[in-house]
Amino acid sequence: MSNDENRHSGSRKGVAVITGASAGLGRACAREFAKQGYDVGLLARGEDGLKGAKREVEEMGRKATYVSVDVADAQAVEQAAAKIEQELGEIDVWVNNAMNSVFSPVKEMEPEDYKRVTDVTYLGQVYGTLSALKRMLPRDRGSIVLVGSALAYRGIPLQSAYCGAKHAIQGFYDSLRTELMHDNSHVKITMVQLPAMNTTQFGFVKSRLPNKPRPMGKIYQPEVAAEVIAYAAEHERREYRVGYPTLEAIIGNKIAPWYADYVLAKNGFDGQQTNEPEDPNRKNNLYEPLPGDHGAHGTFDEKATYTSPQVWLSLHRQEILTGALALGALALGSLLTRNNRD
Template sequence: MASVERRVVVVTGASAGLGRAIAQAFAREGASIGLFARNRERLEATKLEVEQLGGKALVLVGDVADAQRVEDAAEEVEREFGPIDVWVNNAMTSVFSPFNQMTPEEFRRVTEVTYLGAVHGTMAALKRMLPRNRGKVIQVGSALSDRSIPLQSAYCGAKHGMRGFTDSIRCELIHEKSRVHITMVQLPAMNTPQFDWVESRLPNRPQPVPPIYQPEVAADAIVWASHHRRREIYVGLPTVKAMWGNKFIRGLLDVYLGRTGYKSQQTDEPERPDRPANLWQTVPGPYTAHGRFDARSKGVSPQVWLSEHKWGVAALLAGSAVFTAALCSARRRR
């Protein structure tokens, strides 16, 4: 347990939402965690939670779109805690808007944070992990990295990009016979505060596309991924359905989402025109891991358990099939 408890982890986007839940989950293992985000006040609150849960924390204020700041943060973590074992690229932003109403600056900003932020984090992590020939990079993906939806073209494009460059890096690691591992955890709709601060041109308040899951479901899957060498992990049955559906019925999904995707991403409550958004600067406030959808969110996912134990389940099913065949054969011989 000593080696597990002392792992050094970096989590980007750690001040609220899923990133904060990820930090809490690693803290329960006693990890030393670099907490990277723009809002110092919420990072300090996250640090306090991490320490109460048994971990250690270092506050790292910065923007993942700034490659040099990400590199400097990695240096700070290694000076304070030692070699980084796990790097989690979680930071993101989005704009809820039809594409023809977005500005080039908005599209660029979403790309710089959600896609290039993960690129910068991966560069900083691999710079340190490759010479040591150990470590794990976890990309926090989405069902939208494969199946895009309307009103989030920049975010969907960024997640597709994340998946593309992750696959490329994986091939390079295999070529080099490196023990460094990179994995992507694909998520469903999550109950996080992003829907209270995301830039939006929608008439009503934005919401995650139901069904919605609590951030702890994904956070626990990410911690599990940090201990195992899986290429990719799907969290939640909706993610599995979206990924596989897009392989076989893309055209039908285009039509379905064209008809339903606008309404499913909005509540019935009108949006406040003066609501602050975090696209360009952090939004103040005591946001935590959870958003405003607790009453509608699932706290467990049987699918995640099956994904994590798929080889054991497969072996059990195979054993059951062999036993059944042997039993039927024995009865026939009688």
């Protein structure tokens, strides 16, 4: 059965590919797309987490397949895309989510740290997009979601490699979006900017900080962002911003970047660390995945929220606008009726 026949039968919406699907936000995205009716192709390095994600998708009644792959390897990503289409069918949605980072002051960073984070976090999204476009452009349909961050607009201390990679993704996205518009392509593309989240990355990434790293500011559960990403795949906008802190950081930095400099210089170091000392010998996932199935959540469940009024308003803005127009029309009609009576 073709993808078009599947759509018409209502048996599924299509096939979604998630990179970084073994843990954290990618794991939450895999569940959310399965919930929305997609079969899911799962890409990541850690096979234990991939098996867990596959099991969860199948428990929700959808098909899943996984490929253990390093997204920094363009050929491996292309081979994974071919395998997924062979097993699940044509790819309808591609979510570029895989990332890596190093918590460290710039003065303590090594050149290879920057290269590795850039290869995974930036070029991994480029390679995924190229494999998606190779399939979507000839069909003139499909949706690509680039997972960004408030840090794509505003760099912060101790995460220079990650901030640089996210800024690069933003530039790549701007270029590609305008090219697709120029070509009148029906392939959709959007970027979702994230807030601080309670994901596994804070126990995974390489760190040179004296204390254990933590998300800075208000913390959201990954399911909040996963819902937006799944929605974005079907409702194209230029950009989605998850959570009020993301909106505040992006707009605030455009208005007064000098003030953000001051605030982050004062609060950005302690704000990204807990009071618990870090083990300098802790294993990290910069070059190799950590064994085990770690799920979607990190260690900050007690501080994280599952809700965001800003997200709800963003995802329902059409209904809100329609309701406001209807109320306005009723009010105007009532006023005119009263004036006619007078």
